[in-house]
Amino acid sequence: MNNGILYGPAVSRDRVISRFPKCYIPEACLQFKDQFHVQVKYACQERQTRNVGLKMSKVVMVGDLYVGKTCLINRFCKNVFDRDYKATIGVDFEIERFEIAGTPYNLQIWDTAGQEKFKCIASAYYRGAEAIIIAFDLADIRTLEHTKQWLEDALKENEQGLSTIFLVGSKKDLLSQAEYERTEADAIKIATEMQAEYWAVSSKTGENVREFFFRVAALTFEASLLKELEKKDFRSARIGEGSTIRMDKTTAESSGNGTNSNTSCC
Numbered sequence: 001m002n003n004g005i006l007y008g009p010a011v012s013r014d015r016v017i018s019r020f021p022k023c024y025i026p027e028a029c030l031q032f033k034d035q036f037h038v039q040v041k042y043a044c045q046e047r048q049t050r051n052v053g054l055k056m057s058k059v060v061m062v063g064d065l066y067v068g069k070t071c072l073i074n075r076f077c078k079n080v081f082d083r084d085y086k087a088t089i090g091v092d093f094e095i096e097r098f099e100i101a102g103t104p105y106n107l108q109i110w111d112t113a114g115q116e117k118f119k120c121i122a123s124a125y126y127r128g129a130e131a132i133i134i135a136f137d138l139a140d141i142r143t144l145e146h147t148k149q150w151l152e153d154a155l156k157e158n159e160q161g162l163s164t165i166f167l168v169g170s171k172k173d174l175l176s177q178a179e180y181e182r183t184e185a186d187a188i189k190i191a192t193e194m195q196a197e198y199w200a201v202s203s204k205t206g207e208n209v210r211e212f213f214f215r216v217a218a219l220t221f222e223a224s225l226l227k228e229l230e231k232k233d234f235r236s237a238r239i240g241e242g243s244t245i246r247m248d249k250t251t252a253e254s255s256g257n258g259t260n261s262n263t264s265c266c
């Protein structure tokens with residue numbers, strides 16, 4: 001069979017994730033392990049043998065205007081950096097193809113506008129997102145203070161769907177080590193309160209950009225697959241319940257106790 005039809009063109013080699021990528025710092029890390037969850041590994045093997053197609057997740061990036069959201073996405077997806085600021089109008093998105101634990105996986109990365117006047121448009125796009133990236137500018141502490149509000153707004157639209165939260169500080173290249181360390185301490189505090197994983201990146205130099213998105217892809221993929229398995233288990237359990245009811249009824253009827261079938265059925 002032609003897997004190309006099912007999966008699309010082959011994933012480039014530098015988008016293949018076979019081991020669980022590491023977090024940035026242990027103080028604000030969502031998962032310490034270096035292996036995929038055993039159930040996820042098993043499910044991936046099963047998908048391969050049954051030729052189950054592509055998996056897909058939506059991730060939304062939010063944060064104040066000018067913090068560097070578009071540059072971060074463009075550095076990862078296109079390996080470019082633009083010094084000129086062009087405000088995002090409404091929303092935009094990129095699709096990045098991965099192969100994770102042998103499973104083809106598309107990550108839809110949504111770039112939203114930071115400007116206040118576009119907030120109502122962007123909020124409609126939170127729906128269906130499985131993860132959120134809240135970006136702030138490491139060189140502008142006010143943008144870190146606003147991240148909690150961004151999370152609150154996103155949760156209003158998507159209370160149940162969001163399984164993974166990332167707090168990412170951009171423009172790391174603009175700070176000295178001492179300045180960076182001061183901001184990092186505040187960022188870790190906020191990340192802990194938000195139950196988010198913290199990263200610091202520079203789209204200009206490319207520092208940590210690839211590592212960050214690999215982590216986003218792996219954590220989102222795993223959470224999404226585990227959720228899918230949980231739903232499947234729940235459905236199987238319900239089918240199991242149904243068959244018990246049918247059996248009870250049949251047993252009652254075949255035992256000639258048809259008049260009492262209501263009791264066994266309900």
Ligand SMILES: Nc1nc2c(ncn2[C@@H]2O[C@H](COP(=O)(O)OP(=O)(O)OP(=O)(O)O)[C@@H](O)[C@H]2O)c(=O)[nH]1
Nearest residue numbers: 065066067068069070071083085088114171203204
């Ligand atoms: N030095 C430095 N500048 C950056 C970095 N990332 C972004 N910038 C600059 O910051 C400005 C804003 O970047 P954008 O990516 O357009 O910001 P945005 O968050 O998408 O802005 P909105 O679309 O208005 O929400 C641009 O002039 C970028 O060149 C970085 O890592 N280092």
